[in-house]
Amino acid sequence: MKKVIKLSLVALVVSLLSACATNSDIENLQAQVNGLDSSAKQASAYANNAQSTAASAAARAQAAEAEANRATALSHEANNKLDRKFKKSMLK
Secondary structure, three states, X not given: OHHHHHHHHHHHHHHHHHHOOOHHHHHHHHHHHHHHHHHHHHHHHHHHHHHHHHHHHHHHHHHHHHXXXXXXXXXXXXXXXXXXXXXXXXXX
């Protein structure tokens, strides 16, 4: 009976020790976490840069659209002037 209890205790201790993480395991996991954190920060920086570039492109597109609208309005105005001058010349 004592032999069985001793063997059971030894088996219990061995199973507990084998289930516990060692310091090197913890250090390895910490290094992996640090690497992932670094990658996440880099990805966030890339995303912020992309967002800034997209905002700049949107502002340029908006300015180009406003300039195109202005050019269209000037073109219509010039066409109207030409039409009026042509009609005047036809009346003479």
